[in-house]
Amino acid sequence: MALNLNPNFSEAGKRYFNAYSPGDDFYEMLIGTHRDLSDEQSELLNARLILLLANHIGDIDTLRQALTLAREGI
Amino acid sequence: MLKTYNYPQFEYRTPPEIASGQTLKVPVVVVGAGPVGLAAALDLQLQGVPVLVLDEDDTVSIGSRGVCYAKRALEILDRYGVGDAVCSKGVSWNVGRTFFREQEVYNFNLVPDPDYHRPGMVNLQQYYLEEYMAAAAASRPDIELRWKNKVAAVAQSGKTVTLEVETGDGFYSVETDWLIAADGARSPIRRMLGLEIEGKVFMDRFLIADVLMKADFPAERWFWFDPPFHPGQSVLLHKQTDSVFRIDFQLGWDADPEEAKKPENVVPRIKAMLGDEREFELEWVSVYTFQCRRMGSFNHGRVLFAGDAAHQVSPFGARGANSGLQDADNLGWKLKLVIDGKAPAALLDSYTEERVFAADENLMNSTRSTDFITPKSKVSRTFRNAVLGLAKDHAFGRALVNSGRLSVPAFLTASSLNTPDCAQDIFAGRMLPGAPMDDAPVLDKGDDAWLLDKVGHRFFVLYFADDPNALDGTTIAALSNLSSGGIAVQPLVISRQPGTVKGDIPHLEDLRGVAAGRYDAKHGTVYLLRPDQHVAARWRTFDAARVRAAVARATCNL
Ligand SMILES: Cc1cc2nc3c(=O)[nH]c(=O)nc-3n(C[C@H](O)[C@H](O)[C@H](O)COP(=O)(O)OP(=O)(O)OC[C@H]3O[C@@H](n4cnc5c(N)ncnc54)[C@H](O)[C@@H]3O)c2cc1C
Numbered sequence: 001m002a003l004n005l006n007p008n009f010s011e012a013g014k015r016y017f018n019a020y021s022p023g024d025d026f027y028e029m030l031i032g033t034h035r036d037l038s039d040e041q042s043e044l045l046n047a048r049l050i051l052l053l054a055n056h057i058g059d060i061d062t063l064r065q066a067l068t069l070a071r072e073g074i
Numbered sequence: 075m076l077k078t079y080n081y082p083q084f085e086y087r088t089p090p091e092i093a094s095g096q097t098l099k100v101p102v103v104v105v106g107a108g109p110v111g112l113a114a115a116l117d118l119q120l121q122g123v124p125v126l127v128l129d130e131d132d133t134v135s136i137g138s139r140g141v142c143y144a145k146r147a148l149e150i151l152d153r154y155g156v157g158d159a160v161c162s163k164g165v166s167w168n169v170g171r172t173f174f175r176e177q178e179v180y181n182f183n184l185v186p187d188p189d190y191h192r193p194g195m196v197n198l199q200q201y202y203l204e205e206y207m208a209a210a211a212a213s214r215p216d217i218e219l220r221w222k223n224k225v226a227a228v229a230q231s232g233k234t235v236t237l238e239v240e241t242g243d244g245f246y247s248v249e250t251d252w253l254i255a256a257d258g259a260r261s262p263i264r265r266m267l268g269l270e271i272e273g274k275v276f277m278d279r280f281l282i283a284d285v286l287m288k289a290d291f292p293a294e295r296w297f298w299f300d301p302p303f304h305p306g307q308s309v310l311l312h313k314q315t316d317s318v319f320r321i322d323f324q325l326g327w328d329a330d331p332e333e334a335k336k337p338e339n340v341v342p343r344i345k346a347m348l349g350d351e352r353e354f355e356l357e358w359v360s361v362y363t364f365q366c367r368r369m370g371s372f373n374h375g376r377v378l379f380a381g382d383a384a385h386q387v388s389p390f391g392a393r394g395a396n397s398g399l400q401d402a403d404n405l406g407w408k409l410k411l412v413i414d415g416k417a418p419a420a421l422l423d424s425y426t427e428e429r430v431f432a433a434d435e436n437l438m439n440s441t442r443s444t445d446f447i448t449p450k451s452k453v454s455r456t457f458r459n460a461v462l463g464l465a466k467d468h469a470f471g472r473a474l475v476n477s478g479r480l481s482v483p484a485f486l487t488a489s490s491l492n493t494p495d496c497a498q499d500i501f502a503g504r505m506l507p508g509a510p511m512d513d514a515p516v517l518d519k520g521d522d523a524w525l526l527d528k529v530g531h532r533f534f535v536l537y538f539a540d541d542p543n544a545l546d547g548t549t550i551a552a553l554s555n556l557s558s559g560g561i562a563v564q565p566l567v568i569s570r571q572p573g574t575v576k577g578d579i580p581h582l583e584d585l586r587g588v589a590a591g592r593y594d595a596k597h598g599t600v601y602l603l604r605p606d607q608h609v610a611a612r613w614r615t616f617d618a619a620r621v622r623a624a625v626a627r628a629t630c631n632l
C-alpha cells in the first residue's frame with residue numbers, strides 16, 4: 001500500500017470546524033505522553049510506540065516506504 | 075511619544091455627584107474602556123440600554139499590544155459601526171508563511187473563498203481600534219464615558235452593586251443593577267470581590283518591537299522557527315498601518331528584560347534580521363511574559379466579567395481582544411432581555427456556559443501553539459523539528475506545523491440555547507445550531523449588500539425561497555406575526571430568484587446562490603438567528619410554533 005502522506009487524523013464521532021484540529025489533538029497527546037519522563041525514558045517510549053504502530057500497519061512494503069522517507073531527511 | 079501616532083487625551087469632567095454628594099443610580103456600569111468595555115457599551119446601546127463607562131485612564135492602549143483582528147471580530151465591529159474605520163485604516167491580509175531556519179516550509183490562506191465582506195485578518199495597532207471605538211461610543215447619547223474615574227471599591231448586595239469611584243476631585247458613589255467588569259488582566263474588580271482566576275504563566279519572554287521603516291514586504295504574516303538571525307528561538311513579523319512593522323522575538327526565560335529592552339541591544343537584533351543597509355526607527359519596545367488562565371464562572375450575581383478580566387491567553391493566535399469582543403457580542407442581548415424581564419437571570423448563566431466553552435477553546439489552541447513554538451523538553455523539541463523537516467515535502471507535516479492557530483469564533487454546538495435539528499431534517503455544511511453565521515453577498519432592492527449587515531441586534535427568522543413572488547399569503551402572515559409578541563422575531567426572506575414578496579417583509583436576493591450554498595438551503599428552509607448572529611435553530615419547513623419554541627429555548631423561557 002502507498003504510504004499516506006496527506007493529513008489523516010480524525011476521531012470517530014467528532015466534528016471538526018478547523019482542518020488543523022485533529023492533527024493538533026494528536027500532537028498534544030503525543031507530547032503529553034512524554035510529560036515528566038527523562039530523555040532516556042522518552043527515547044524508550046518512542047521506540048515502543050514505533051513498534052506498536054509498525055505492527056498495527058503490518059504491511060512491510062508500507063513500512064519500508066516510511067523507513068526510507070524517515071531516513072532520507074536525516 | 076510615537077512618531078506615527080498621537081495619543082488622544084479624552085476630557086475629564088468633574089462628576090456632578092462630587093459636589094452634590096448624591097449617589098448616582100444607573101442600570102448598567104461598565105468598568106474599563108479597553109476594547110472589550112467599549113464593545114459592551116456599544117452593544118448595550120444598540121439594545122437601547124443606557125450605560126455608564128468608567129475608566130481610570132484618559133487615553134487609549136499605550137504601546138504595542140493587539141495587532142490582529144479576525145474576521146468575526148470585524149463583523150462584530152460592523153454591528154457597532156466601526157468596522158469600516160478599522161478595515162480602511164488597517165492592513166488586510168490572508169496569507170501566512172512559516173520558515174524553518176532558511177526555508178519556507180508552509181503557508182496558509184485564511185480566506186480561500188472570496189465571497190466574504192471582511193478579510194481573514196486586519197492588522198492595526200490597538201490604539202487605533204480603541205480610538206475608533208471610543209469615538210463611536212462618545213457619539214451615542216446613551217453612553218456616558220467618564221475618563222479618569224477609577225473604581226476604588228465595589229460591593230454587591232442583593233440586586234445592587236455599589237461602587238466607590240475615585241477622581242482627582244474626590245470620591246463619589248454609584249449604585250447599579252448590573253456591573254460589567256472589563257477592567258483587564260489584573261482586574262481590580264475581580265480582586266476586590268475576592269474571586270479567583272486560575273491558570274499558569276508561560277516560562278518564556280518575548281521582546282516586542284514596533285519598527286518604522288519603508289519596506290515593500292507584502293501584507294503577510296511571517297513566522298520563523300530557529301532562523302539564522304535569531305538562532306534557537308522564534309520570530310514573528312507583522313505589517314501594521316503607517317509603515318510600522320511589529321516584530322516579536324522569543325528571548326527565553328533567562329533573558330533579562332531590562333537589558334533586552336535597551337536600544338543598543340534591540341537594534342542589532344533587528345539589523346541581523348533586516349540586513350544592515352535597511353533604515354528603520356524604533357517606535358516602541360517592550361518585553362512580555364504571558365499567562366493562560368480563566369475564571370471558573372464569568373457571572374457572579376450582578377457582576378459580569380468580560381475580556382482579559384475573565385480570561386487570558388498567550389498571544390499566539392491573536393485570541394485576546396478577538397475573543398473579548400465576542401464576549402460583549404454574546405452578553406449584550408442577554409442582559410437586555412433579563413433587564414426587561416423577558417428572560418430569567420438564568421440566561422446569564424448561558425453567557426458563562428458559552429463563553430467559557432469559547433475561552434477553553436482559545437486557551438487550548440494558544441497553549442498548543444505555545445508548546446509547539448517553545449518546546450519544554452528535549453523530546454518535544456525533537457518532534458517539533460521533525461515536523462518542520464517533514465513539512466517541506468509532505469502535506470501531513472504541514473498540517474502539524476503550529477505557528478499560531480489564528481482566532482476563529484467558537485462553534486457553540488453544545489450550547490443549551492440551541493434547538494437541535496429534527497431527525498428528518500438533513501443538512502450539509504457547517505451552519506448547524508450554535509454556529510456563528512457565515513456572511514454572503516446579497517442584493518437588497520437591487521443594491522449589493524452583505525447578509526450579516528442585514529441581521530443581528532434581535533432575533534431573525536431567515537426564510538429561504540426560490541421564487542419570492544410565489545410566497546403564499548398564509549406563510550407571509552405567519553412570518554409577519556412573529557414580529558409581534560414578547561420577544562419579537564424579525565422575518566427576512568432571502569430568494570434565489572428576483573421578484574417581490576407581498577406585504578412588508580424585508581427581502582434579500584441571493585441570485586448567485588452563495589447564501590443558499592453556505593446554509594445548505596432549499597426552498598422553504600428556515601433559520602432562527604440570534605441577536606449575536608449565531609444560528610439558534612433551523613428546519614426544512616416553516617412552522618411558526620416551532621420557531622416560537624426555539625426562541626423560548628434560546629432565551630431560557632422553556
Ligand atoms: C503583546 C500583546 C499582543 C497582543 N496581540 C493581540 C492580537 O493580535 N489580537 C488580539 O485580539 N489581542 C491581542 N492581545 C490581547 C489584547 O491586547 C487584550 O486581550 C485586550 O486589550 C483586552 O481588552 P480588555 O478591554 O479586556 O482589557 P484592557 O485593554 O486591558 O482594558 C482594561 C481597561 O480597564 C481600565 N481599568 C482597570 N482598572 C480600572 C479601575 N479600577 N477603574 C476604572 N478603570 C479601570 C484600564 O484603564 C483599561 O482601559 C495582545 C496582547 C499583548 C500584550
